[in-house]
Amino acid sequence: MIKKFICAALISTCFSSCVVVKEYEKVNINDPDMALSEKKCDKNLTTMHSYREAAVGANGGKTGGGCGCN
Amino acid sequence: MEEKLEEAAAATNKTRNLKKIILIFCVFAFAKSYSQTGQDSTKVYKKRVLETTEVDFLTSYYSQDGDNAAVSGGIGTEELTDVTGTFVVSIPLNDDDVLTIDAGVSAYTSASSSNVNPFDGGGTADPFQASSGASSSDTWANVTGSYSHSSDDRNDIWSATVSVSTEYDYFSAGVGGSYTKLFNEKNTEVSVKANVFIDSWSLIYPTELRAPENGDDDDDDDFNINNYTITGNPNYYPQFVPIESSGRNTYALGFGFSQILHKNVQGSLALDLVKQQGLLSTPFQRVYFADVENSFIEDFQLADDIERLPDNRFKIAVGGRLNWFLNERFTVRTFYRYYTDDWGIDSHTASLEVPIKIADKFTLYPSYRFYTQTAADYFAPANKNLSTSEFYTSDHDLSQYSANQFGFGVSYTDIFAKAHIWKFGLKSIDVKFYQYDRDTSFSSNIITAGFKFVMD
Numbered sequence: 001m002i003k004k005f006i007c008a009a010l011i012s013t014c015f016s017s018c019v020v021v022k023e024y025e026k027v028n029i030n031d032p033d034m035a036l037s038e039k040k041c042d043k044n045l046t047t048m049h050s051y052r053e054a055a056v057g058a059n060g061g062k063t064g065g066g067c068g069c070n
Numbered sequence: 071m072e073e074k075l076e077e078a079a080a081a082t083n084k085t086r087n088l089k090k091i092i093l094i095f096c097v098f099a100f101a102k103s104y105s106q107t108g109q110d111s112t113k114v115y116k117k118r119v120l121e122t123t124e125v126d127f128l129t130s131y132y133s134q135d136g137d138n139a140a141v142s143g144g145i146g147t148e149e150l151t152d153v154t155g156t157f158v159v160s161i162p163l164n165d166d167d168v169l170t171i172d173a174g175v176s177a178y179t180s181a182s183s184s185n186v187n188p189f190d191g192g193g194t195a196d197p198f199q200a201s202s203g204a205s206s207s208d209t210w211a212n213v214t215g216s217y218s219h220s221s222d223d224r225n226d227i228w229s230a231t232v233s234v235s236t237e238y239d240y241f242s243a244g245v246g247g248s249y250t251k252l253f254n255e256k257n258t259e260v261s262v263k264a265n266v267f268i269d270s271w272s273l274i275y276p277t278e279l280r281a282p283e284n285g286d287d288d289d290d291d292d293f294n295i296n297n298y299t300i301t302g303n304p305n306y307y308p309q310f311v312p313i314e315s316s317g318r319n320t321y322a323l324g325f326g327f328s329q330i331l332h333k334n335v336q337g338s339l340a341l342d343l344v345k346q347q348g349l350l351s352t353p354f355q356r357v358y359f360a361d362v363e364n365s366f367i368e369d370f371q372l373a374d375d376i377e378r379l380p381d382n383r384f385k386i387a388v389g390g391r392l393n394w395f396l397n398e399r400f401t402v403r404t405f406y407r408y409y410t411d412d413w414g415i416d417s418h419t420a421s422l423e424v425p426i427k428i429a430d431k432f433t434l435y436p437s438y439r440f441y442t443q444t445a446a447d448y449f450a451p452a453n454k455n456l457s458t459s460e461f462y463t464s465d466h467d468l469s470q471y472s473a474n475q476f477g478f479g480v481s482y483t484d485i486f487a488k489a490h491i492w493k494f495g496l497k498s499i500d501v502k503f504y505q506y507d508r509d510t511s512f513s514s515n516i517i518t519a520g521f522k523f524v525m526d
Binding site for chain 2: 067
């Protein structure tokens with residue numbers, strides 16, 4: 001799995017060398033809905049998922065601390 | 071006389087040389103200070119990382135129910151409600167540095183937790199009935215402080231985090247740090263982060279296991295099993311061994327990579343590695359064995375033991391996001407994650423959100439999320455675990471299941487922040503609702519709201 005991740009990262013890096021988006025072209029990329037993270041108001045939802053589900057991590061949410069035991 | 075004249079001439083020369091040295095030093099020092107002044111007067115303009123103080127107020131109301139409470143060994147109500155309030159204040163300390171304080175409280179009432187002691191005299195003891203004991207409600211409080219520093223070209227970002235959280239039976243302290251590097255004209259970003267959490271439990275066992283004959287020698291509760299009629303197997307005598315260690319440590323290492331693929335598309339990959347050590351089970355969650363006769367007080371089955379889980383767990387999560395700005399009205403946000411751990415759980419998470427800008431200030435957020443996981447090696451439903459096993463649990467959060475979540479939200483944004491409360495302008499309001507249903511009896515819903523203010 002780690003090898004796949006590294007391969008994917010390298011491939012993405014290779015693609016990136018083909019296209020460089022200039023600062024003045026980033027109007028759409030900088031739209032708040034394009035952020036590569038959850039919205040702040042979803043913080044408690046993500047925390048609920050980390051308590052009720054076994055899976056944690058890779059989503060910007062908490063990876064430790066607290067028991068989530070209720 | 072000649073000797074005196076020579077000595078006087080030598081002294082005069084020394085003085086001259088010394089004056090020359092001092093003069094050269096002064097000229098050099100002046101030139102240096104002047105050149106520095108010159109540099110200061112030609113400062114390069116750089117945009118502040120954060121223009122002004124921002125305050126976010128986040129709140130939520132969460133409600134859940136189900137028939138598989140872990141406190142009552144996999145049988146019983148999972149009813150729980152939770153209300154949270156959190157302030158997140160981000161303060162620019164200068165052009166490059168930002169201090170963020172995140173302080174929140176969460177107050178919950180839980181029917182299942184109340185059944186840590188179901189024999190409170192308030193009614194017939196029953197795993198599907200809430201009790202009124204001390205464990206029926208609690209308050210969780212958390213404070214997290216973060217400090218971040220950005221380089222002049224904004225291509226390097228360092229941050230450090232300290233956090234503390236506490237509730238009645240649990241305390242957690244954490245520290246962490248991260249480094250982010252941007253390059254390729256800020257089209258590419260890589261990051262690494264590390265966190266350590268040092269947690270500790272206050273050990274609370276199911277009431278019937280707290281009796282002195284079961285290893286508990288404090289006399290701080292009124293429960294006396296001899297005052298009750300035991301049905302089923304009347305010779306209730308569990309071989310309960312109290313837990314020796316109450317600490318739990320978590321070490322997390324994360325790597326991130328994000329890339330702008332097109333002026334309308336960007337994506338990211340994340341890898342999190344998490345190592346946990348210590349008490350990873352919950353001391354008040356009961357287990358009922360298949361090879362031990364059942365004993366009851368009223369309608370409540372008495373614990374054969376508490377859940378026992380290994381004191382090590384290693385988790386790996388790999389996730390990716392891909393966001394696409396379709397046009398001025400629609401954006402597509404996608405997420406996928408694969409998770410695995412050495413307790414035998416594999417899981418997949420996939421989500422799709424399509425923000426729809428219906429007006430200048432209003433955006434709708436319909437979303438769907440799918441989650442599935444396999445069971446932990448140590449999980450079995452109520453009355454299915456064996457007393458001969460080393461590890462066992464009936465916590466259905468560790469069982470095999472799939473879940474669907476549907477969400478809908480509305481966002482109001484005023485970039486000019488015209489509406490004011492004191493010195494703060496209201497920049498945005500977000501309200502969202504999510505319905506979460508497993509393919510078991512468990513379901514939950516949450517209403518979240520976020521209010522963002524910026525200081526004038």
